[in-house]
Amino acid sequence: MKHFLGDESLKQLSAASVFMENDLPHLYVDMALTDAFAAFAGVDAEKLPVLAADGKLIGEISKTDLLLTLA
């Protein structure tokens, strides 16, 4: 991926128009940890974004932290 970093064409490209996703796997802040764990099981991601009830991003948690808390 470093390969593409200097790519001039990226400067003109609006990130939101190409890469934005509306169905990215995410967690809600009031979710039980066990449900959060189940959400991780379905996706191949080390970290998932945490959204407030109104859909705003408030942070992210890592699978490691979650597992360590549940373990």
Add this chain to the structure above:
Amino acid sequence: MAALGAKLANNTLLWAALIGFFGGISSAAFREANIGLKWLLTGESGDIVAIAADLNTEMRLLVPCLGGFLSGLVLWLGARLFKGMRSQDYLEVIRLGDGVISVRPTLARLLSSLLTISSGASIGREGGMVQLSALVASSLGRIFRVSRPQLRLLVACGGAAGMASAYNTPLAGALFVAEVVMQSLAIEALGPLIVSALVATLTIRHWIGMSPIFTSPEFNTPVHFLLLPILGLAVFAGILAPVFLWLLEQAKALFKLLPLPLPFSLALGGLLVGFISIDQPGVWGNGHAVVESLLNHHPAVDWVLALLALKILATAASVGSGAIGGVFTPTLFVGAAVGWLYCAGLQFLLPGIAIDSVTYAALGMGALLAGTTHAPVMAILMIFEMTLDSNLLLPLIIVTIISRYLSSMIRPLSVYSHALGDSQTRLPYLMHVADLQLTPGSVVNIDISADKVSELFCFSATACLGCRSAGLLSRANLFAGHETFSRG
């Protein structure tokens, strides 16, 4: 610093290795300090039992008493100087706390522990080593501001490193923390623990070498083991373990009845050990040297019987007086002596029976250890790594499992139950995402360029960015998109 911490936090194994290294160094420092203090107090720096044997009666009484007084004084001063600060035990910090160990009160406790073990108290030095290593791990994690679950894991790694470097037992060191403290063998935790313990062992070998801590010419000779005597030993140890723990508890309760300030209580404990040692210098120290003589020197039955009784008394005096240290190595001696005597008893009752006292001493250690700690897997690996005799593995499995379950049936509390907290306050299944410490998310404007976004992802460990009042940009999608985009 925090940003560097966040980056490194993604690489738990790297952290574990770092903590293993510092844990090994801190254990070596603890060892050296112990040797230096022994020299200051007695003028010799060899094995503590050999020192005791060299001293005359007055000195055998005086040294433990003085050491106890000084270590009590340090504890008392520490409590006054650092009022309101508590020295948290690493067990408690990992299991119930947030991974934070306060530095100054813990150092006071460690100095006190050093003074007691260097003056002959019948208590192990591993307690101090593990605590120091956990303290180092907690401080490192706090400097780099890692997340709370990570900090607890780092302290656990510190504990594993301390245990591994105290006994030269990497696997058992890791398993000790996993089985006793975290009570989980989840690979997320066990992996880092093993890395940490391994690096600690590799570090401390420059001081103590690579050989196992117990050696005997009779190890690694094939044993034709008889099942019935082994089952008998397992039952015997399973009943004795709760009795031993009960005795230690009674000793603590007895000392509490005396309205003595700490320095005098510890001095009294020391004096009692000194008194017992007039007849039997072997009661000084953690018991390592006397296990070695059981394994190597074919002692007489009445010597072992007397030593066992006196050693239990001396350990009860030291532990009861409030001395800081571990009962791990003393437990090993009691187990070894019990196994050895059990074998001698069988040989007396059934002449010609093909059982070997050294094998039974090793099995006794494992059985009693499993009975007091309730951690059979750790006990199996511990005795295996301490003797490196693979012939012992199968009988060890049998005795430890039986002893553990029998012991916990008689007494549900293990030797660490008190430190681990009687009730579980942390119920992970009732917690919510909000209870975890979240890495704060970054929000960007909707018109940001793809170039800027990839830069942001490159310089932070964050997995996604929020687009103001729109949606989410994820690292994975950006780089996957990159590829299709450039190719197309």
